Amino acid sequence: MSQTLATAQAAASPRRIAALALPALVVLAAEPLYVLVDTAVVGHLGQVPLAALAVGGTVMTLTAWIGTVVAYGTTGRSARRFGAGDRAAAVAEGVQASWLAFGVGVLVALGMQVGGGALARTLVGGPGEVADAAAQWLRIAALGAPGLLLAAAGNGWLRGIQDTRRPLFFVLGPNLLSALLCPLLVYPLGLGLTGSAVANAVAQTLGGTLFAAALVAERVPLRPRPRLIRQQLVLSRDLLIRGAAFQASFLSATAVAARFGAAAVGAHQIALQLWFFTALVLDALAIAAQSLVGAALGAGDAAYARALARRIGLLGGVCGVAFGLLIAAGAGVVPGWFSSDPLVREQAMVAWPWFVAMQPLAGVVFALDGVLIGAGDVRYLRNLTVVAALGGFLPAIWLAYGLNLGLGGIWAGLTLFVVLRLVALLLRLRSGGWAVVGAVR
Template sequence: MDTTPTTPQDGSPQSTGLTHKSLTATILAIAIPSLAALVAEPLFILVDTAIVGRLGTSELAGLALASTVLTTTVGLCIFLAYATTATVARHLGAGRRTTALSAGIDGLWLAATLGALLTLTLILTAPQLLTILGAHGDVLTHATTYLRWSAPGLPGMLIVMAATGVLRGFQNATTPMWVAGAGAALNAALSFTLVWILGMGIAGSGLGTAITQILMAIALTIPVATLARRHNAALRPGTTGILHSLASGAPLFLRTLSLRAAIILTIITATSLGTVPLAGHQVINSLWGFAAFALDALAIAAQTLIGHHLGAADRTGTRHILRVTLWWGTLSGAVIGALIILIAYTAAPLFTPDPTVQHAIQLAAIVAGITMPITGWVCVLDGVLIGAGDGRYLAGVGLINLAMYTPAVLTVYHLAPHGPTGLLWLWVAFAGVFMGVRALTTGWRIRTQAWMRIG
């Protein structure tokens, strides 16, 4: 469905005439494939965990630390997808397809450059980084091996992000979905073959991931290059365009950095509360993380559609998209929250046989479930403001959100009791205070006209 708005010749704001039904269909057409692609990515680590886990405890521990470094590095570069989606969508909304594709190509070159630099950095500093995380002995050896063999896949990982952003900007979420699914299957096959059949051990798992990510990058670059050729956009890099991509992505990098800092503070606090809260936190955090994937899929739809309509100077359509996506985000959050509580109270024994940990999971699930509509609201508004190119505001309030969360989580760190109740209070701080503050700061922004920069 082509919902790219058109702009009157006088440049005045106008409405596209999208009905609630057609807009909902468009949102789902973007969100559902995006969700499938998002869920496919964690399968890489899950498959590697299952295969490497059979090698031994030291290998599995090494994988845990190395994958933490790798996923953190890639996670901080998520701006490559978000910024590219917003920029491409805005140019398309303004009817500038060639410019949109040129911006997308520059994003791919930036991703390749950053990927090469990060690959070199991780290969050279792997032992030092892993030692900081506490690795030593055999664990350090295995972690270093995995990180160095998987690091060459970083350019591929980042190009996948940028190319996915371009295609989402064109409201094509299906191609990234199929590539992500095929990549997950290929990674499983390569990892098993290299680790067990060819006897490479943990190095084979890292190499399989690297090969898969490079092939995925090629698979997603081809349709982007085809579009560029069709619309006479140059495939060579443009220095100005790359610098613009870097500048537009920098605020989103800072925003992501503040989120990562909050998550790290939460994990550190969970560790301080004892083994039971930490084990319970792992389960609830995993459930919450998968829920966030579903809500992020709606955020991706919001990014794409908001960018299109603001590019077309369509304030009325933008407000309509805002209302509908917020409704979907809040409703989805309520449904997912109820499921989290249900899972915690019926399936906790599947996660652990320890009744004390089960109780901790159930207490924290109540808070996570009740506050999930707030999380849905926050995810959608993040997508709206990213699609509007309001990254500077998100970067600024990200620091404010972190500053307001820090006293709450430190209070839990110092005063909360060990045991299940401690985990309950930790999730009151994270899901209640942190997500609540984010809801307030993003909600305040959309009450103004400042974020709706048209054209």
């Protein structure tokens, strides 16, 4: 039986949202925090290693985005089955998502061994020191791709059954270990940039193993079920297309930044990784929305889902304002944490005002993304992202290259991308067409 509107409003209280969002926040923050540590460690090796990490790290971010697609699709499906009272079916979604994730991860690892060099040269704009170093980093770091994607699938089904506690241990432990290994391998052991890649692969492999062990402990059938995997692929196609639009945009942004020189692409790496960090932290609200909205609609409770959407959108805006103020206050200090090169720090300041200005807008966007993903309204998100990328972000960054606008032009394009998505999400929320009840949409 559905709750009354008053009960739904109480269930959607900030305390209830925080109970899921705060553990998810720690999990989401762990990986980008490690990347920031990695960037700081490598940044002091010089311009070439930092630029190589920017290129290689952007490619691995593509793999992480594929993991996000797997996690988000799994969370929505698992949450709806969990809300309908079928926990075993919710976990079964995780089993099949894990097989899918592992297979894709193996393909990524093999693909980088064969094509990592050509990809690095394409992104940099030709052969050279940066391309060679990026290719070497990619070949090693990509060995952790199967573990990275297994962890993403594990996060997905555990969020779906509203268990955000175990992922804390499964993510924090490997990342803490890797954060200790990275400076040790890079400096005292003298591996340089290679040490960074090894530390990445170790963390990702260990994390994936822990999530796989959690599935085994559930004592559910572990054999692959091709029919269910096909269903997940079909239902996740919109998220995959949406993710491809994101990645085409960010890969293009890195490619354009690389054409402005090593200092520009190094500064872009610093600002972009900080942006990814704030995005993933703000995404904690989206994770809570996916789990709670999916469960509410799975149980037939549209009133609860609508109450959650309003509250989570408001909380996202408040958190975005807070981040904007913090980032503005750190303008003269933070870039120096990641590079001692004055040219890199100078270039970072070009992107900084745009970085600050988009935070409040991005807070609402990420929160409402989670609402619609939990509701299974991913076709709308797909169309929105493709239109905003092709009609806003991509033209803006290539125009910045053509007009020689530098890093500021690239980050103005990113801000336009966020604004377009915000307007369309608010229109969709107001329409109410996203709140469709049922165990699986």
